[in-house]
Amino acid sequence: MIIIKDETDTKEAESYEGVRILLLTNGNMNGDAAGAALRLRNITGGKMAVAILGHSGESLREADATYYLDDPVFADSDCRASGRISVALIKKVFPCDYVVCGTSSAEGSPSSLAARIALGCDMEPVFNISGIDRSDDGSLRIIQNGTESKVSWKAVFSVSGGRWPEAVAEIREGRHLNRIDLGLGVFSVGTKGSKVLISKEVS
């Protein structure tokens, strides 16, 4: 286990004025989403932050900043509440140009979380991408279901398959953010902010 102190890196990423990429994940890193975020970082030359929904979990070695969305009231958040948490993170802490959804609530999917974030942050939702490249005119080109298309400046991605660079998962020191840090009320998150209640075990 390697733990790296990166408070300086986090502050530098937050004050960076270039392209910023955010990867959303839970305790277990999604390889495709991590690879897509890394590809975006390599293409744009920007800063990449990893936001982990939970107290602990894997970040990426290549990440410039790591955030832990760490508050007991966040537990059992459905897609709606998780979307609020993510939107608050983007608006308050790490405004970014591209978001890669590598996680979802139990009842939802990365695409449903991506849609929430896109509408909340006024970004373009782009679902189930399997490739990202830079086109000849400098704009971003994505591959969806075998077809290529261009994507606008600010976009939220969900990833489905594809060949991505391998990102190295790593435990890192990061910035822990709670409900107060994100400016969220108790009734915005967790079960109180959810419209779907999840029961853990069903016989």
Place this chain on the structure above:
Amino acid sequence: MSEGCSGGSCSTCPGGSGSDGEDRLPPGMLEHYDLNTDTRKGILVFIQTEDGVPDASTAGILTLARNISDDRVFATAFGGVEIKERFKEIFALGVDTLYHMRNRDRGYRPLPWASAIMEVAERVNAAVLLFPDTRAGEELASLCAAKADAGICVRCMDLRMENGTMAAKKDLDTGTIGVRFVSRPAVIVASSTGLPAPVSDPGRKGTVINRPYSLEE
């Protein structure tokens, strides 16, 4: 209070309706009616088609909608005149009203399509939005749930109405979870496994409404 008076119902009662012109409701009415009750009813189904041919899961999805609906079953189908050949088949599977969504550009556009579906959902005041387990179904369901600020469940099974709320199950790698929607509308992507066997009534009729939609997002 006079004999047989239920209290507050006559001019002789203190605070009765005859003496107070502001409260004209019959006594006890507010105790019986919850003004905050959600009035949404029925199910709106997205029928996915390709060149006018409904997706393979359509029959099962429509039968499921008919089984769980507490009111009427509405459906949306995007496409051109080729959809008309499928009207009888769609009504036979339990649809009451079909919204035929029309635009010169028949290509799949997630954001405009989701906006169009939500306009219909608000018009019919649907309690449940039901989508097939396909790429387009999941994308549109995600966008509709975000636009409506509604709960969503992707790839769930065993859909049922319990005590006025939608309930379902979902299989995860770690086991099965139970899901319960606490508000309406509920946006659901029904898993293609576990759909009921299609039930068709060829004599059944329905209503078609041609509805143009805009590609502007």
